[in-house]
Amino acid sequence: MTTGGFTTCLWFDGQAEEAAHHYVSVFKDAALGRVVRWPEGGPGPAGSVLTAEFTANGQRFVALNGGPEFTFDEAVSFQILCSDQQEIDHYWTKLTEGGGEGGPCGWLKDKYGLSWQVVYARLLDMVADPDPEKAARAVKAMMGMGKLDAAALEKAYAGE
Template sequence: MTSEAFTTCLWFDGKAEEAAAHYLSVFKDSERGSVTRYGEAGPGPAGTAMTVDFTLNGQRFVALNGGPYFTFNEAVSFQIHCADQDEVDYYWSRLAEEGGEPGQCGWLKDRFGVSWQVVPTELPALIGDPDPQKAARTTEAMLTMTKFDIAALRRAHDGQ
């Protein structure tokens, strides 16, 4: 095995280039790599993208136009650790735009069906507080939310 980290392959039905372009526009630290295209031998239409390589925040991805055979589900999701409410709001709105679906507890599906968790970095400390009452209050508040509200989580934690 090479020393290179793992690459995540995302399977799309004809939308690999569109998805990669969207993710590249969302994540500030991103880079587009190579694109391979189907030739006359197929199986996709000649000239259309077969794969698109890209990197988001140091994580390598390849978007594959593999056809309609497989779809995304919540069994696999990507966590975005956010330093503050502005970051939570930014990633939530950008990933949910144009047909994304909000879920519970910071989860959402983007318009391509990929699941994301937009999570404040301080959440694990709040719900893992050694004081069981603080942890319980924070967890109860968290379970009522779609997009996380950090101020509300802190208030719950503090018993306000």
């Protein structure tokens, strides 16, 4: 294992291995890594999962079964930049299935409560356009959406 870069640690209450498998099934360039189990003498039950390592879109994660003390909230989210509507639809569907819920402006929570932003990549350039009218039209269109609609964003940006 390399020591460079960052590994994001996600805290779960008993679902670490399940979540790792789920995220590996959702993302490209994803793989399950080492699963570490509690040894005899705990503090967790011997043989139960302590951590499950995985990569998703090339990013390293470790899912930790830390208990119920901490939960996810919107203060931290992961952006998924999508090149087209097919990618937006894929990630939106996969991350909301099984109990997740859509939110405004491309945001959603998955079934574990983790927040994601499923973003049309061109939207970043649209909202940063030096023409304030074009940027404002793109932002206004986005603000009225749950799951982002790439074609509608392009039309709004173009003034159609």
